[in-house]
Amino acid sequence: MIDRRRHNLRSDLEALKKKAEGVFEPRKHRSGAPPDGPRQPAAPGTGVGDEATGWDTPAGMKKPGRAPLHQPFVPGRRPPGTLDDLVTGEEVAAGGESFYRVLKEAELVWERTATFFPEYLEALSNPFTPGEGVLRPLRILTETVPEEICYLDIETTGLRMCPLFLVGLMYPSGGKLVIDQLMARDYTEEAAVLRFLGGVLTRFTVLVTFNGLTFDIPFIMDRIKYSGLELSLPAHHVDLLTVARRTIGDRTPNHRLQTLERFVLNRKRIGDVPGSEIPGVYHEFVRTGDAGDIAGVIHHNRLDLVSMLQLVTLFLSGRG
Amino acid sequence: MDVSKFLKKVTAEDFYHGQVVHKHAIPVRGARYGELTEPLPAELVRVLERDGIEKLYVHQVEAVSALRKGRDVVIVTSTASGKTLCYNIPVLERLAVDGESRALYLYPTKALAQDQLRVLKRYSGPDGLSFEAGTYDGDTPTSLRRKLRGEARILLTNPDMLHSGILPNHSKWAGFFSRLNFVVVDEIHTYRGIFGSHVANAMMRLQRICEHYGSRPVFAASSATIANPGEHAGKLLGRKMKVIKRDGAPRGRKQFLFWNPPTIDVGDMERRSSNIEAADLVTRLVLDDVQTIAFVRARVVSEVITRYTRDGLGERRARLRDTVYPYRGGYLPGERREIERKLFEGELKGVISTNALELGIDVGALQASIIVGYPGSIASAWQQAGRAGRGSEEALIIFIPYNTPLDQYLARNPDYFFGRNPENAIIDPGNPHILLGHIRAAAFELPLGAKEVEAMGEYAPAIAELLEEERELNYVKGRWYWRGRGYPSADVSLRNISPDIYTIIDEKEDNTVIGTIDGASAFQQVHPQAIYLHEAETYFVRDLDVDKKIAFVEKTNVDYYTQSITETQVKVDREEKSIDWRISRLAFGDVSVTDLTFMFRKIKFGSRDSIGYGKCDLPPQVLETQGLWIVPPAGVLALVRNWGRVPGEGLLGLSSVLREVVPLFVMCEPLDIGTTVNSRSTWGPAIYLYDKYPGGLGFSLKAYDLVEEIMQAALELITSCACKRGCPSCVGSPIPPFSQLDADVGGRGMIPDKEAALVILHHLLGMEPYTPLPSERKSGEEEIERPKGKPLPAELEVKLREGLRKKRGRS
Numbered sequence A: 001m002i003d004r005r006r007h008n009l010r011s012d013l014e015a016l017k018k019k020a021e022g023v024f025e026p027r028k029h030r031s032g033a034p035p036d037g038p039r040q041p042a043a044p045g046t047g048v049g050d051e052a053t054g055w056d057t058p059a060g061m062k063k064p065g066r067a068p069l070h071q072p073f074v075p076g077r078r079p080p081g082t083l084d085d086l087v088t089g090e091e092v093a094a095g096g097e098s099f100y101r102v103l104k105e106a107e108l109v110w111e112r113t114a115t116f117f118p119e120y121l122e123a124l125s126n127p128f129t130p131g132e133g134v135l136r137p138l139r140i141l142t143e144t145v146p147e148e149i150c151y152l153d154i155e156t157t158g159l160r161m162c163p164l165f166l167v168g169l170m171y172p173s174g175g176k177l178v179i180d181q182l183m184a185r186d187y188t189e190e191a192a193v194l195r196f197l198g199g200v201l202t203r204f205t206v207l208v209t210f211n212g213l214t215f216d217i218p219f220i221m222d223r224i225k226y227s228g229l230e231l232s233l234p235a236h237h238v239d240l241l242t243v244a245r246r247t248i249g250d251r252t253p254n255h256r257l258q259t260l261e262r263f264v265l266n267r268k269r270i271g272d273v274p275g276s277e278i279p280g281v282y283h284e285f286v287r288t289g290d291a292g293d294i295a296g297v298i299h300h301n302r303l304d305l306v307s308m309l310q311l312v313t314l315f316l317s318g319r320g
Numbered sequence B: 001m002d003v004s005k006f007l008k009k010v011t012a013e014d015f016y017h018g019q020v021v022h023k024h025a026i027p028v029r030g031a032r033y034g035e036l037t038e039p040l041p042a043e044l045v046r047v048l049e050r051d052g053i054e055k056l057y058v059h060q061v062e063a064v065s066a067l068r069k070g071r072d073v074v075i076v077t078s079t080a081s082g083k084t085l086c087y088n089i090p091v092l093e094r095l096a097v098d099g100e101s102r103a104l105y106l107y108p109t110k111a112l113a114q115d116q117l118r119v120l121k122r123y124s125g126p127d128g129l130s131f132e133a134g135t136y137d138g139d140t141p142t143s144l145r146r147k148l149r150g151e152a153r154i155l156l157t158n159p160d161m162l163h164s165g166i167l168p169n170h171s172k173w174a175g176f177f178s179r180l181n182f183v184v185v186d187e188i189h190t191y192r193g194i195f196g197s198h199v200a201n202a203m204m205r206l207q208r209i210c211e212h213y214g215s216r217p218v219f220a221a222s223s224a225t226i227a228n229p230g231e232h233a234g235k236l237l238g239r240k241m242k243v244i245k246r247d248g249a250p251r252g253r254k255q256f257l258f259w260n261p262p263t264i265d266v267g268d269m270e271r272r273s274s275n276i277e278a279a280d281l282v283t284r285l286v287l288d289d290v291q292t293i294a295f296v297r298a299r300v301v302s303e304v305i306t307r308y309t310r311d312g313l314g315e316r317r318a319r320l321r322d323t324v325y326p327y328r329g330g331y332l333p334g335e336r337r338e339i340e341r342k343l344f345e346g347e348l349k350g351v352i353s354t355n356a357l358e359l360g361i362d363v364g365a366l367q368a369s370i371i372v373g374y375p376g377s378i379a380s381a382w383q384q385a386g387r388a389g390r391g392s393e394e395a396l397i398i399f400i401p402y403n404t405p406l407d408q409y410l411a412r413n414p415d416y417f418f419g420r421n422p423e424n425a426i427i428d429p430g431n432p433h434i435l436l437g438h439i440r441a442a443a444f445e446l447p448l449g450a451k452e453v454e455a456m457g458e459y460a461p462a463i464a465e466l467l468e469e470e471r472e473l474n475y476v477k478g479r480w481y482w483r484g485r486g487y488p489s490a491d492v493s494l495r496n497i498s499p500d501i502y503t504i505i506d507e508k509e510d511n512t513v514i515g516t517i518d519g520a521s522a523f524q525q526v527h528p529q530a531i532y533l534h535e536a537e538t539y540f541v542r543d544l545d546v547d548k549k550i551a552f553v554e555k556t557n558v559d560y561y562t563q564s565i566t567e568t569q570v571k572v573d574r575e576e577k578s579i580d581w582r583i584s585r586l587a588f589g590d591v592s593v594t595d596l597t598f599m600f601r602k603i604k605f606g607s608r609d610s611i612g613y614g615k616c617d618l619p620p621q622v623l624e625t626q627g628l629w630i631v632p633p634a635g636v637l638a639l640v641r642n643w644g645r646v647p648g649e650g651l652l653g654l655s656s657v658l659r660e661v662v663p664l665f666v667m668c669e670p671l672d673i674g675t676t677v678n679s680r681s682t683w684g685p686a687i688y689l690y691d692k693y694p695g696g697l698g699f700s701l702k703a704y705d706l707v708e709e710i711m712q713a714a715l716e717l718i719t720s721c722a723c724k725r726g727c728p729s730c731v732g733s734p735i736p737p738f739s740q741l742d743a744d745v746g747g748r749g750m751i752p753d754k755e756a757a758l759v760i761l762h763h764l765l766g767m768e769p770y771t772p773l774p775s776e777r778k779s780g781e782e783e784i785e786r787p788k789g790k791p792l793p794a795e796l797e798v799k800l801r802e803g804l805r806k807k808r809g810r811s
């Protein structure tokens, strides 16, 4: 009797899931590899392929004897381990709440950032275009102390009305570029992440995001409201997507960050966790505790942050 | 109005042939007022006085006092007794004293919400109270939505919007929910069956979200008369409700007439058209300046009667012709608002409406209400009757039966109607099929605590575990978190109706949209070559584009309308299991119920003559669901035949009884299931019972397990029914079939054979064989009447018999 009921419910569920698939179809599509387009000359700061960091060689230049370029992400393929084993951060606990924080110098994550960072500082202090015309929104960056500029990118479990689990921040600190990632190891830790984020952000004057105007910032504010918290944002916000749209126009097939990486920064990620897989990876991590795949997501988040910084360098030096 | 004067006049006319077959007077009742212990704020008193309200009725005082104390109430007083004030007063009072408070009003339709917004707006303004209020539904522009979220003190919406638009986005509404003091749920009698079970789950989700934002609003519900208002509201809202039913509103004398159209020839079973009788009465009432509403079952009938009435008025007083309008679903909102306004302001003298006006849209009280055809439930009939009566003025209510078995039964047995209690409203929020969708939605909205899940029903924990296994939920530290994809509330529709809406476009008039029609009715009413009636004008349907969901029509002046003919077939797709239940075979599995609209008839206005037929070339509409079927052994059919009765009729009668009994066992409304007799997929005729919901909701599955109890209850129901030869409460169908057709022109049918049903049931249940009453009608033959004469005087009869005996004794 109960089994039959469960059987029937399962078919109900299948029907509901099918409907849900329909809703998500476009999103899957968007995260596919961008079609081939015009190639841009190599930009400063783009390195050759470096497997450890997840960067591939510049588009079109294959290293012999390696896995195919379009190597898909396969869940569960990465070596298993705990979060402590694989990303080595620390637990932050306060007021009965806790979360996981991974604060690292960027060059430890990817040594080439050691060159990107000085180029970036140079572009800030000596911009080729003085923040006129389409680059006007970037002017605030050149007028602010670099230590008060923070890059932000979040990872969530969906498009809206669902938990976020990772807030990636990047900012200069003690002469080095650091990547500061706040992570909820399960859904109950989200509030602690948000509370801590509120504190960290008070140190900054400018926030830099990619599509933060429509996604990251409203999403965070939504979660703040949901959790009954308060948060005040830095005084200025630069959304690089709007800048990219205006400066690059139709020179690239679209203006997604990974498309710009490929056509403007001239490199391509390998084995990266596609955006559409991220929620599933996180939920599995919560369920099993195996951090193999989520470590990939944490890395994905870092790459996003670094690419944003490089885009700013590029735009300010007039080569976007 | 002066009822007796009107009747005197009408019954003296040529067209009167003894149509009044029953009179029932509803006595006068005086107003009873009460006094609030705490006075209302001065500004509220001022706006109420401006509206002519200086004293409150006892039920209003009772409701306001209870709501002030934070008690949840359900108000069940009569139509036009000032129910809305019962909750508007405490809500407005709170708004006046607490600058932050919010109220949420839920109505079953958008139209009702808009109507009530107009009522509320009367209280706000420069010299009234100051508050923002607005309707939030699919039509609300995006720009206004943001404003309403932030500023509306009273938000009026519907359960569907709450379920799919507001609850899943609750963080945008955080401010609203955290300040929510009152939730008003109007017309809760409409939230029954599958729809009601869904709404109950949406209300559960609403309350979780309020709790999350730290509010605990008080609930005020209102309902039309049903048998179980307290229980129903309690189940729907998950609260213990105080029932307020002591009605203090005054009531004038009401005369309730049963008006049976006269037979056309003596001995002939044909009667005059009920639609024409209705039009004749509306015409006479309008000529006497009596504002009248006529209620009809089918949309087409509202058009036909309007047409007849306008013709009648046109002949007598042409300027009154356009003071009568049809009103029904499928009109554009603007058009409906216009009719409502004109009716309210007295510009219209008559309206011919479907049950669209049965709900509480405020069109002012009317003086006469005509019920054309039994609306399908006692509760609904009283609701329609309640539309007549202005305060203490006298009012007239007329029931005009059609020449159908159910309606004619009521005409012959008025006591059945007046003695019967209104129906129970049944919901089952814990139905696992319904719960599944809402547990997903609830988990998406807020993580689900173990205690919460337990409170959702006996199967809820198992469902949550199932969802966890299926990787839609993750269990973390005592709570379930959503991890599935998409927006689960979008996967659930609260209403069991096809979401398709067809647009009706007038090609000759620049492709203007003149109306809409739901997908289920489109095939039957706007198939190619149909005549579509709109504001009593005839439109020819040139084409029906099924893909684009558009009917292309053009205005054409013809003297006929059309009625399509639809055949329903049930077939077994897959037998899942079967058992021998006593001597019958009982099976359960997947069935498809196919409706095929295959032809239509052209009906001449007035004479109702069929003036032609046409073919419909439309795809069948298929409901894939689950059902059970009972195949009685061949012997039982022979047994019925031996008594000179038709076995099929007995089975049909039994299937009608099951339609009444099964809902009580499986917790649904009679409309949520279907029954039929069919022999397509079985060797002999079988009784089918299926869930009227795609994929099934477990009703017939539960009935399969309870077959013995259900059959015993069916027998109990038939044997305890006081009727002689079958009535709507036993073997007759309680619900008119094909309610979108004009009963005036359909086949008459008959009430199935009660005695044959008893023969079958006794046999199936292994009881003593049942000896039926002598058959009144032989199968298929008309009974030939015996010659009539004087009865013998008793003494003479005795003598004759004695003489006979003596004669026999001698031989």
Ligand SMILES: [Zn+2]
Pocket: B721, B722, B723, B724, B726, B727, B728, B729, B730, B731
């Ligand atoms: Zn009966």
